[in-house]
Amino acid sequence: MKSTTSVAVVEMAQAPAFGPDGAMGGLETRLPMALGLLVEAMSLLGHDGDGVRRLLDRTMALLGDDDADEEHPAIARLAGLAPWRAQRAIVFVEQRLSTNIRAAELARDARLSRSYFSRSFKMTFGVAPNIYVLRRRVALAQEMMRTTDEPLCQVSAACGFSDQAHFSRVFRRFIGTSPRAWRRAQGCGGRTAGLDPDQVAELVEDPSGLRQGWYGRLAMEVAA
Known part of the structure; x- marks a missing residue:
């Protein structure tokens, strides 16, 4: 059974990162979410490849938004x-x-x-x-x-x-x-x-x- 933390992070991975106006949330919102997703992905390594991929996809989507690149270009240069x-x-x-x-x-x-x-x-x-x-x-x-x-x-x-x-x-x-x-x-x-x-x-x-x-x-x- 998944822990409460695990369930919360998975729900975060599935939740939209868009605000009510349709715009992507600010970096100060996305970074904590991305960190939580990465922590959860690490816990799934070795026994849930599909789950890891879904979480990493979500992380990249959060950090790969065009507006985020313009505001913080270092993100796109790191990896x-x-x-x-x-x-x-x-x-x-x-x-x-x-x-x-x-x-x-x-x-x-x-x-x-x-x-x-x-x-x-x-x-x-x-x-x-x-x-x-x-x-x-x-x-x-x-x-x-x-x-x-x-x-x-x-x-x-x-x-x-x-x-x-x-x-x-x-x-x-x-x-x-x-x-x-x-x-x-x-x-x-x-x-x-x-x-x-x-x-x-x-x-x-x-x-x-x-x-x-x-x-x-x-x-x-x-x-x-």
Whole structure:
């Protein structure tokens, strides 16, 4: 049976944090609530994963409000995305590279406000969401050009670029040369600067090393 304190905190987690005027409560109201939720989440570790996640979601919602970010920007700078949210972002992007991906959609999937998500995403991945998506599109294009004979217009469409001209501009921005020139230079068996499937799988399994090791080196290579 749940203790009185536990029941109270769970009720707090489920209660709306909005005032009668529809506005989010002030930080002086949200911080004690968030602290209570975190204490309760710690007590559930190891035996109620779903409960922990619900409490952490509520905590992030309380601290991730747009107004709170504007009043206290340090909150958004203190931590990046939780590992499970980073994993969701990776999978979300990988599954939709052929489509238009908006930061607002990523934020909604992570159940965070757009501004808080964008700042936390950059803390975790080292780049803004739109830059990360472009890099993944370029990496996929490199893999397709290296391993298939698809014409560039088909590569462009498969990687989610609006047209071949857009593809060429973005590719040159990150790689320093045109897609056609890069493809010629690779010949057979050239090394792509993008993530291969094994590396993507590694990120999905363990997002904690996003800014370290091979990904950090790759990010610097692509940005150079």
